[in-house]
Amino acid sequence: MRREPDRHPPRRKSHAEAKPIPAYGPPEGSFVAGYMSYLLAQASHVYSAGVHPRLKEKSGGIAEWRVLACLVDVDGMSVSRLAELALFNQPRLSKVLDRLGAQGLIERRGDTDDRRRVRVHITPKGLALARPLIETAKQHEAEMLAGYTDEEVAAIKRMLKQIIDRSLAINTPGPPTDPSD
Amino acid sequence: MRREPDRHPPRRKSHAEAKPIPAYGPPEGSFVAGYMSYLLAQASHVYSAGVHPRLKEKSGGIAEWRVLACLVDVDGMSVSRLAELALFNQPRLSKVLDRLGAQGLIERRGDTDDRRRVRVHITPKGLALARPLIETAKQHEAEMLAGYTDEEVAAIKRMLKQIIDRSLAINTPGPPTDPSD
DNA sequence: CCGGATTGCATGAAAAGTTATGAATTAGTC
DNA sequence: GACTAATTCATAACTTTTCATGCAATCCGG
Numbered sequence: 001m002r003r004e005p006d007r008h009p010p011r012r013k014s015h016a017e018a019k020p021i022p023a024y025g026p027p028e029g030s031f032v033a034g035y036m037s038y039l040l041a042q043a044s045h046v047y048s049a050g051v052h053p054r055l056k057e058k059s060g061g062i063a064e065w066r067v068l069a070c071l072v073d074v075d076g077m078s079v080s081r082l083a084e085l086a087l088f089n090q091p092r093l094s095k096v097l098d099r100l101g102a103q104g105l106i107e108r109r110g111d112t113d114d115r116r117r118v119r120v121h122i123t124p125k126g127l128a129l130a131r132p133l134i135e136t137a138k139q140h141e142a143e144m145l146a147g148y149t150d151e152e153v154a155a156i157k158r159m160l161k162q163i164i165d166r167s168l169a170i171n172t173p174g175p176p177t178d179p180s181d
Numbered sequence: 182m183r184r185e186p187d188r189h190p191p192r193r194k195s196h197a198e199a200k201p202i203p204a205y206g207p208p209e210g211s212f213v214a215g216y217m218s219y220l221l222a223q224a225s226h227v228y229s230a231g232v233h234p235r236l237k238e239k240s241g242g243i244a245e246w247r248v249l250a251c252l253v254d255v256d257g258m259s260v261s262r263l264a265e266l267a268l269f270n271q272p273r274l275s276k277v278l279d280r281l282g283a284q285g286l287i288e289r290r291g292d293t294d295d296r297r298r299v300r301v302h303i304t305p306k307g308l309a310l311a312r313p314l315i316e317t318a319k320q321h322e323a324e325m326l327a328g329y330t331d332e333e334v335a336a337i338k339r340m341l342k343q344i345i346d347r348s349l350a351i352n353t354p355g356p357p358t359d360p361s362d
Numbered sequence: 363c364c365g366g367a368t369t370g371c372a373t374g375a376a377a378a379g380t381t382a383t384g385a386a387t388t389a390g391t392c
Numbered sequence: 393g394a395c396t397a398a399t400t401c402a403t404a405a406c407t408t409t410t411c412a413t414g415c416a417a418t419c420c421g422g
Contacts, residue, residue: 024265024349025266025345025349026251026254026255026266027254027255030254030255031250031253031254031315032250032251032254032266033254034338035250035318035319035322036228036322036325036326036337036338037225037228037229037232037318037322038247038250039338039341039342039345040221040224040225040228040229040341041225041229041268042268042341042345043221043225043341043344043345043348044218044221044222044224044225045268046345046348046349046352047217047218047221047344047345047348048218048221048222049348049352050348050351050352051218061408063408063409066219069212069213069216069219070207070213072212073207073208073211073212073213073214074207074208074211078370078371079370079371079372080369080370080371084205085206085207085213087222087223087226088409089409089410089411090370090371090372091371091372091373091409091410091411091412092408092409092410093371094371094372094373095372095373095408095409096408098372099408111370114369114370114417114418115416115417115418116369116370116371116416116417116418117369117370117371117417118370118371118372134212137216137218140218141216141217141218143351144217144347144348144351145217147347156217156340156344157215157217157220159337159340160220160221160223160224161220163224163228163337164206164220164223164224164227164228166325166328167224167227167228167230167231167325168205168206168227170231170324170325171227171230171231242378244378244379259400259401260400260401260402261399261400261401269379270379270380270381271400271401271402272379272380272381272382272401272402272403273378273379273380275401275402275403276378276379276402276403277378279402280378292400295387295388295399295400296386296387296388296400297386297387297388297399297400297401298387298399298400298401299400299401299402
């Protein structure tokens with residue numbers, strides 16, 4: 001049997017009265033509708049929903065894509081630094097790197113000075129895969145932001161960076177570097 | 182042995198020359214530093230990093246928390262609608278619901294009219310758990326946005342909602358509801 | 363230098379998520 | 393009304409992530 005037996009009580013009425021509203025997103029005035037964390041998560045989610053299928057198909061997964069993109073920016077980062085940049089915890093990144101390494105897209109090399117560290121390098125094969133993906137991503141961004149002026153886009157990005165910086169400042173308990181900031 | 186034998190070539194130099202910069206976030210001018218998807222993901226990530234531990238501990242997981250929060254807003258949604266709202270795919274939500282159901286925090290009830298549908302209801306026990314969590318979330322939001330004026334906060338949220346709406350419009354192929362929009 | 367604390371990364375076991383698919387029900391068409 | 397298509401949700405099989413932990417290398421106080 002598919003569902004529990006008593007989940008569906010006997011039918012109530014013939015078939016009158018319309019179906020509920022199929023609206024997207026949270027209802028106006030609800031908690032989540034105005035909750036910043038939710039808005040950020042939803043924005044991130046729906047904004048990238050359009051490219052993710054393409055990126056995932058080519059790179060083998062969104063996590064893989066993110067790592068490759070970061071490595072094109074900065075090659076040879078340590079594992080923990082790369083994890084931070086790609087927004088992963090360290091064990092997760094280690095395993096993503098295993099997969100990327102198995103495909104010959106990245107390479108781990110021990111740091112010569114601090115032998116605890118492992119530096120991650122993108123291979124030529126990895127670059128050959130990543131570069132076109134970055135173009136795809138840029139093209140998607142262009143489409144998504146077509147309705148905004150350059151100034152508006154700049155303002156949006158500035159605002160996001162500010163949110164990021166402030167969050168980091170709050171989350172980082174250390175003594176304030178400068179109270180006048 | 183822990184790593185591949187040849188990962189660490191012989192040490193290079195005594196110990197002069199400083200260690201690399203430990204900066205947080207992507208380097209200025211890099212691709213990801215200005216890539217909207219990344220900014221949104223990073224903002225979402227670091228912004229909520231502060232509450233997530235607390236919410237997770239109390240609710241059993243961030244996914245669980247999101248579902249409960251949505252249900253406090255709107256009780257009795259269908260599974261697919263709730264999945265959409267909580268930003269999960271349907272099978273994932275089904276499993277989150279299994280867990281929540283096992284703890285007696287939610288209940289599934291078959292829709293009387295359309296017997297394919299299953300409506301999800303939060304239980305009194307679930308409410309008792311969720312309400313304080315929402316307070317925690319609100320408190321966190323207050324802390325995080327303390328540096329902004331009410332108007333600035335409103336502007337930020339409006340901006341995010343606009344990004345969401347536009348993304349949805351672009352991702353939804355259907356004919357434009359109103360070309361004059 | 364020596365020993366304890368710390369850092370950087372990997373890894374194993376357990377938990378959670380994903381993909382593909384199936385079953386039940388309803389909708390639509392002729 | 394019967395038949396096919398479409399919707400809604402669950403589930404099984406497989407993959408990925410997480411949590412905790414271990415080991416090696418460095419750091420640091422004496």
